[in-house]
Amino acid sequence: MATTRTTFSLDEALAEQARRLGVNVSAAAREGVAAAVRAAMARSDREAYVDRPESPDDVWVEAEAWGAE
Numbered sequence: 001m002a003t004t005r006t007t008f009s010l011d012e013a014l015a016e017q018a019r020r021l022g023v024n025v026s027a028a029a030r031e032g033v034a035a036a037v038r039a040a041m042a043r044s045d046r047e048a049y050v051d052r053p054e055s056p057d058d059v060w061v062e063a064e065a066w067g068a069e
Helices: 012-021 025-051 058-068
Strands: none
Touching: 012 025
16 A cells, blocks of 8 residues: 655644553544545435436346346
8 A cells, every 4th residue: 555644733732642642643643534535435425326316227127137037
């Protein structure tokens, strides 16, 4: 997996708590960004479905017929 360096700001008190508790800030940031990306992708998928909901078409009717054989 290729990685890229990035910089972000963190509240001083929160950074101190993380240091005191031994929290790996880099790992926590990676996990947080990954979770935010998954949530954004899910929202985007839902919005796309609402804009263009699925509907039956001839191609799927034929495909379903193949499965029944």
